[in-house]
Amino acid sequence: MATQTATLSATVDALEEQLYRKVNWRIVPLFILCFLFAYLDRVNISFAKLQMQSDLGFSETVYGLGASLFFVGYFLFEVPSNMLLHKIGARVWIARIMITWGITSACMMFVQNEFWFYTLRFLIGVMEAGFVPGVLYFFTQWYPSDRRARVNSYFKSSICLCGIIGGPLAGLILGHLDGAYGLAGWKWLFVLEAVPSVILGFVVLWLVSDRIEQAPWLTSQEKQLMLARMAAEPATEASHSFAGLWKHPTTYVMSAIYLCLVMALTGLLFWMPQLIKTAGVNDTLNIGLLTMVPYLGAVVFNLAVGRSSDRQGERRWHMAGCALLTALGYLLCASFAGQLAPLMVGMTLIMAGIIAWMPIFWTIPPRFLSGMAAAAGIALINSLGQLGGVIAPFMIGRVKDLTGAATPALYLLSAVSLLAVGLILWGIPKRYYTPVGADLSAKNSLRSN
Template sequence: MVDSVAAHSAAGFQSFENALYRKVNWRIVPIFILCFLFAYLDRVNISFAKLAMQNDLGFSDTVYGLGASLFFVGYFLFEVPSNVLLHKIGARVWIARIMVTWGITSGCMMFVQSDFWFYTLRFLIGVMEAGFVPGVLYYFTQWYPSHRRAQVNSYFKSSICLCGVVGGPLAGLILGQLDGALGIAGWKWLFLLEALPSIVMGGVVFWRVSDRIEEAPWLTQDEKNLMVQRMAEDFKPAGKPSLTEVWRQPATYVMSAIYLCLVMGLTGLLFWMPQLIRNAGVADTLHIGWLTMVPYLFAVVFNLAIGRSSDRRGERRWHMAGCALLTAAGYLVCAMTAGQLLPLMIGMSMIMAGIIAWMPIFWTIPPRFLSGVAAAAGIALINSLGQLGGVIAPFMIGRVRDLTGAATPALYLLSLVSLLAVALILWGVPRAYYRTQREPDALDESPKLHRLVAQPHR
């Protein structure tokens, strides 16, 4: 009888906790998903604008590839300072600032007339965006215990898929329908119209986001107490939470190398997908936009399934390695079947699914060996070093295309880069950092927390 009552109490408490985190998810995750959606539209709309912009401005593939890459140079240089400031100032104000300044700079791309201003604005967009993704990921570490982060990270990173689903057709529609409207080229309309939502989301973040659990007016005191206790019980890395701890950890550099491979794989496809589809015989920009949806639709389903599986099983290492291997296989398919639309779409779907599902799991690892300001700076450092892959891959593909007339050699190389990531995941990161803290057993909770179940849930 006692066991039955205890089991009922445990089930009730677990139901209360799960409902609480669902409430938190619905309150904060959609805001950052929308921010990331519009951020990614501003980041990659250059890949669609390229189809007309190059003809109007006379840019070579090398110029385009370098301009696409310079975004990541600005990102790299200002990522760590931006996240350290976020830690000091707070996510609400700093992320709002990022969204507004970033949107304004992205909109200015419509005024580009020369390669100098193309390079300058791409660099400045990277500077303004620096700190956004690691800032949000660090923010999640302040709200979610480690055993819940892979899934919430997967929700956030699914914005990339949403960007592909929305962005491709939207870009094709703008380029096709607004070209010449009011005497303005379609690619200029693209930069302008996709910049405005980022500015609006800056205001939304400022008014709707709370920096800390204790400051959230939409949580009851009981809910705050439970969440604070969960964070207190969570795994705490050894070492002091100082900036110097970031540089002392060998895992920081291994994780940066893994992320560099990931970003090379992502940007290699991201900035050249429309061109690869065009090379497969699709000429209409609207049709190209619709076809770019396919890899993202496949990726969003795979991403959510892998994130959920990783959290439920408490396993990170093999989930990540499997995703990286899928990416390598996808690039191999694209390289071997260049110019054939159906296998190209299959290969791109494999690449996108592997990379998008890889990222949420990856970002659960740094908080295992860094905490406090070290976590904020460490996440930013790993992200910024990894973003150098975004400098390498787009420029490399553009240069290879100019020299050989085809992107195939670069696709083979990106397959090898993904295989290198598999090796680093399996043998480069200490196994202890892949362990997760399982969800606490409700039967072991303190009597104080058990009383929450019996109280009215406001």
């Protein structure tokens, strides 16, 4: 009897692994590509700055404010966007987001003054609002809780791919298309990196199914197995209503943690090319190639940490360790400002810590939110956190205008990352970051059926 039970358990595990491998290949690469171009359209302003700022006569403060205004639009429309996604469906709504943000991003080529710079950066944020939390919510409809850190880590690796591909690509466009057909290199950058987003929006309409039971590429047996696996998820105290999510103190703690995370991320994203330039590198292609280094380190670390967190069923110390790594990276950058080698090491530590932190972080909200509350709650946490993207780029630009150096802001971002460590260790209840027992009981329930 024990042998038969062990054989049945092994068979269920093998079937489940095979099935989710099929699901991963269908879903994850597409959303990795979508997120890749979302991030390219979001941060290509950091490379365009190398030419655009002098062409248009913008100060560091103007640039920092324009970079920040993306996150204001994102913040204001994030929750409404995800609530509409919950009602309309991920397929149509994510496609709409991608097509409209691509068109708006391409319009950046027409910027001639501060007003249109600010306006279009704000509108790009409005159009993109809901994409990331929408995809994260979509994953909760397809993956059980013990698989989400890994799939989230695959998805968030798009940020690393953006750095690996985006830097050299931007350098090539700026260096080789500057003046082509009478257009500056930064204008070509906005257009050429926006077109794929529009195309991918139509691909999402064609390939994505909102729910497991609607997927024509799954057999009836595969659908039954996946639905049974999702139904076997352990019962939680999760809130289902929009009103319910406001009653959870964890919502506010998670928002504060994510605010710190986004400050740390955007502080590097929007200023990395400039920091490398101040270390003595002037050629745009070389700057683009050097920006690859932090992302190459981050992609390996991210996948390893996501897998480790799922296997051990541990979230809290994995997150805190990543935040500490980010703090150390900023400290190193600030301490050796203008020196290329330690700067590269510091930026790699920052990026590795932040990118690995994200996927684990997003496994927590579905532990206390579900249904409409999950759709709205993930968006709320994300939108409040995105205010960090308003603060950090503007702060660095202002500090640089006032002092001539970004070093004081880098020390502050190190302190912000340390604050995140404290919030993680203090503020997240244990029942939300220790899923091992619950997830094992879910699997055992499925096997018994």
